Amino acid sequence: MKKLNLLFPDEALIAAEKMPEPEYFRDLHLDQVINKITEGREDYKLSPYFYWLPQDLESIRFRQGIMHDLENTAVYNNILLFSKDLSGIRNSLAHIEKLYYPLQRQRNYLETAIRYQQLLKGLLNRLSQITIESSGLKAFVIKMQEIVDTEFFMEFENKSAALLEKMNSIRYAVIVKDNRVTVQRCLDENDYALDVARLWYLDMTGTSADESKPGVNSGYDMNHVEAQILEGVARLFPEPFHELASYCQQYMLPGELPDAKSDAECLKAGRFPFMSGDVLNWERELQFYLAYLDYIAPLKHQGLSFSIPEMLVQSKCIQAEQTFDLALAIRLQEETGQQVVVNDLRLSEGEQIFVVTGPNQGGKTTFARTLGQLHHLAGLGCPVPGLNTRLCLCDGIYTHFSYREDMGAGHGKLEEDLLRLHKNLDRATAASIFVLNELFDSTTYDDALYLSAQIMPQLLEKKSLTVWVTFMDALASFGPQIVSLMSMVDPDDLSKRTFKIRRKPADGLAYALSLAKKYGLTYETLMETIA
Known part of the structure; x- marks a missing residue:
């Protein structure tokens, strides 16, 4: 399967990554332009992409086609949403790693993985309803479809959905007596948790703004009492929690954190096996187009x-x-x-x-x-x-x-x-x-x-x-x-x-x-x- 690059021919990519700022940038004030374009996107290290000039007409027309497609508001908004959501997933994964309690990390990994799956499939579904003309974005859609059609992705998606259903089916009761907190299987068929939440205006949907996505409280670290309750639940229901641990071992086990690298670079390097390196590369390359169009938007306005x-x-x-x-x-x-x-x-x-x-x-x-x-x-x-x-x-x-x-x-x-x-x-x-x-x-x-x-x-x-x-x-x-x-x-x-x-x-x-x-x-x- 030939690799897709949304900016460079394969042989030019390595040279472009190492490209220094051209001598003429200061004279032409292009240094000011590129600094503004890349501001706020430092993790992507986009500057070399704006230094290196393709030397063939075919490469330039390839990029022009993508730029032309992105001038379509519907295409632009969907690519922008994809980039923001993928960035959010990367940030969630980086934060989840810092959580102290393993069981909490594992549950958050599961829900973040499902967000990733929904992101890819949702983007493909939306782009299928929009006219795309450029060969670059057409190839991007085809390659993304190939990824979600792989046996790995389909098995990953099915395991994630089945495991989430098992975890959500767990019911337990918390017994508080004096200074002692214990848990036991819930014998009462009535679940009053939602009634209590409504009474106290509690948000039971997690941090996800989209109700179709699982809630991920990745910004919240449990206290020791909550952790004790969760460990008690795991002992009551060992099978789904063992399955969750095995799932995380297979799809989520992070590698060693390389020195002096940002979270985005570490994730790109494959710290999380379920994150396709190609998808992360394409999102970075699409930032070249989004950053430039964002920069000129106020002038067009x-x-x-x-x-x-x-x-x-x-x-x-x-x-x-x-x-x-x-x-x-x-x-x-x-x-x-x-x-x-x-x-x-x-x-x-x-x-x-x-x-x-x-x-x-x-x-x-x-x-x-x-x-x-x-x-x-x-x-x-x-x-x-x-x-x-x-x-x-x-x-x-x-x-x-x-x-x-x-x-x-x-x-x-x-x-x-x-x-x-x-x-x-x-x-x-x-x-x-x-x-x-x-x-x-x-x-x-x-x-x-x-x-x-x-x-x-x-x-x-x-x-x-x-x-x-x-x-x-x-x-x-x-x-x-x-x-x-x-x-x-x-x-x-x-x-x-x-x-x-x-x-x-x-x-x-x-x-x-x-x-x-x-x-x-x-x-x-x-x-x-x-x-």
Whole structure:
């Protein structure tokens, strides 16, 4: 039976698990994005899943299909419920192990096992009534059905049900006399326990919110009197309790607790034989999809658009309408409730490099980050910010952002920039992406322009998709493959940024006018001063 992986081809899984954070994450603020996505899900160790980019179109489309299915509310809610219930079962098992009295542990194991059985069968029953289109979730349903159809599972289910019925049929009386408590077989046919419970508003259903599931008081540890009563009942009815012990020995016996591992990892490692390792693996992999969709849900509620992009293999004709920086959008939404400014990006046939100029603090760097974010997220198979999106299947993203000089590097910032660029240009291919931000800002304008003029032909020769934020207007007219973009200002107030990025020849005019107005150096202001 071929193993199912909901994220990776088999050969990529080990590499993905060990994947470190990519170098470009900090520059693109993807470190902030992934930290937010995985927050509260630390036990699943999802971060490497968001680092590793599949290198083939088939894997990306496989994930896109699952993402598309999960955009169906019914599918999403059922997968989410499955994940929450399975997490609850894991937590129950972890707590039951800590209970002091063996008989209490055994009874709770039994009821938790039945919850697990009902969870798998309930999920299959609900998903059978929903249209699923992706090959990934279809295979998930098939594999889950194969598990519940195995001889092991059916025998496990039958033994559990029969044993629970035997345990529930036990009737006994508690005799309290002076300071002595004893138990005996219940000779009275009338059972007043429920009447007493109703009189005192006691909950006889345990902790389960669903009355169809057995109650599991796994959060409650007995005192010594209750334990003595339970031991007395076990002596009165040895057969079902011996059967329960044998059942737990077969299905529930936990192994040794590995050092420095979470409960989720221990359970995944097979501490409880009845928990299918495949089911636990699939639930972890499904967390990748649930975590990302949970992360973007507030932005969608805010009215921002997301779409599953068309992936281009040998074309640079990318497009994204109403796109935005995901990290900035979440920060604005959480801190101020503001909605991020959206922009469009597009390259036509023969175009390869965006050169972005304009005034400082006008959104140029944000636009550049957006392009990098889009391609990483698209490579993961995730919905990306924007509408009508077409993006490149990339084999690597290389960023060069202006940061303070590293005094411990043994060389200056300019040399550091050049060495890093040289290394990345050697590694890059036509499927690579460069995000360059204020390159060579540590040197003079003339030297920066000269060096940039040496770099540009190499990028064009590599055919690498590039976005280059610069203060040098001359780069925007380097050749027909260059698309000139400018960050715009308010025409009625040239000092006010709109954060809109538009196709426009670089002329420096808006920047110059905004600076002149800021410092009172416009023609009108000077004439008024002279007068």
